[in-house]
Amino acid sequence: xxxxxxxxxxxxxxxxxxxxxxxxxxxxxxxxxxxxxxxxxxxxxxxxxxxxxxxxxxxxxxxxxxxxxxxxxxxxxxxxxxxxxxxxxxxxxxxxxxxxxxxxxxxxxxxxxx
Amino acid sequence: xxxxxxxxxxxxxxxxxxxxxxxxxxxxxxxxxxxxxxxxxxxxxxxxxxxxxxxxxxxxxxxxxxxxxxxxxxxxxxxxxxxxxxxxxxxxxxxxxxxxxxxxxxxxxxxxxxxxxxx
Numbered sequence: 001x002x003x004x005x006x007x008x009x010x011x012x013x014x015x016x017x018x019x020x021x022x023x024x025x026x027x028x029x030x031x032x033x034x035x036x037x038x039x040x041x042x043x044x045x046x047x048x049x050x051x052x053x054x055x056x057x058x059x060x061x062x063x064x065x066x067x068x069x070x071x072x073x074x075x076x077x078x079x080x081x082x083x084x085x086x087x088x089x090x091x092x093x094x095x096x097x098x099x100x101x102x103x104x105x106x107x108x109x110x111x112x113x114x
Numbered sequence: 115x116x117x118x119x120x121x122x123x124x125x126x127x128x129x130x131x132x133x134x135x136x137x138x139x140x141x142x143x144x145x146x147x148x149x150x151x152x153x154x155x156x157x158x159x160x161x162x163x164x165x166x167x168x169x170x171x172x173x174x175x176x177x178x179x180x181x182x183x184x185x186x187x188x189x190x191x192x193x194x195x196x197x198x199x200x201x202x203x204x205x206x207x208x209x210x211x212x213x214x215x216x217x218x219x220x221x222x223x224x225x226x227x228x229x230x231x232x233x
Binding site: 034036041042043044045046049090101102103104105106107 | 118120123148156157158160163205207209221222223224225226227229
């Protein structure tokens, strides 16, 4: 069975500082990894994905994520945080075995302080 | 592009009644849609996979007779919560994936969710 771990319930970052939201995964076969953001009472918005190729993936709103196969991690990063980045972030994985639906981590609240 | 519309955005109903939630793909055809449930401060739990023209595939522990899913067309899937009880109160989110011809690993596109409150 595939799983995703987001070890931090909440991450606090000062505006302008770099941010990292951690994610590790467990899956059989090649992983297909995604990051989504959720604002209050809204659905999820796609940020970026890793399927194959370069380990550093660039996505929406200046976010990027680095795939590390040896550490089974896919941490989300941004060089300079904005207050508007404050939201709930989900890491998700789809297993290479053909499982169609995504398995989500529990989510990490990102709080950017002015 | 790839917009998923979910309706209603919120609904309050009395215990024992049924509620229908619609999920539409507005600008693409979705042979597969997914229904998730999200509890407060928790992650999304996949409830079922909705396949156009066939029966939905439910995840373990999800009551098929309780949560009826119909995917009658390539652009519409519905979730009906039957005989709703207060413990069914939750945030329900649908999602759809672009057809396989456009990439199996294309991201899921999500509706804005439906807040169900059963009194």
